Amino acid sequence: MSFCPLCSSLAEHFYKDEFFFCPTCGAIFKNPEFLLDEVKEKERYQLHSDNPQDIGYQQFVSPIVQSVLKDFKADAIGLDFGTGQSQIVAKLLHDEGYDANVYDPYFAPYSESLDQKYDFITACEVVEHFNHPKKEFALLHSLLKENGKLYCMTHLYDESIDFSKWYYKNDTTHIFIYQKSTMEFIQREFGFKDMTINKRLVVFTK
Secondary structure, eight states: OOBOTTTOOBOEEEETTTEEEOTTTOOEEEOGGGOOOHHHHHHHHHTOOOOTTOHHHHHHHHHHHHHHHHHOOTTOEEEEETOTTTOHHHHHHHHTTOEEEEEBTTTBOOGGGGSSOEEEEEEETOGGGOSSHHHHHHHHHHHEEEEEEEEEEOOOOOTTSOGGGOGGGGSTTOOEEOOHHHHHHHHHHHTOSEEEEETTEEEEEO
16 A cells, blocks of 8 residues: 555555556656665766766757747746756756756755745756655745746656556656646646646646
């Protein structure tokens, strides 16, 4: 028996003993017994080959960067949440003349970055790592100014995907997986007035 860390509903077994499914919000989450401790989790993140000078990596994150550039002028203040070792999204925005603070519990634990309000927040390949998504989305919502935008990049699951063969679940730090219905639940639960999905990019508007 396990309860969903997003909506607290009773979940069902989904894949082997490793993942549960929540029938209320549609989330798929890892059995707590399989979660890494903080030391092993950080070690896994340090294996990521995320060189900010890598053109392929820059192209991968470009949807989230280009969306910010389209939606906001350079005088907007942003936060790159879960920035990782490379801080690539923040660096690419800085290159365009934008001001973006950074926060990451392992690689940029700057608590002062969580003490102000932002016009936009980016979370690029971050939300699938949330141990406590209810707490994390509440925090992200609280950090946005009115009409601010939260940009999340993650690979959504749908029933056309064979979960047993799906690459995305194989990363041991991918512990909370979303469907379209999960993002719709988040919009309602946390009071975002709008939400759009374009492939991997999910944008919430406060």
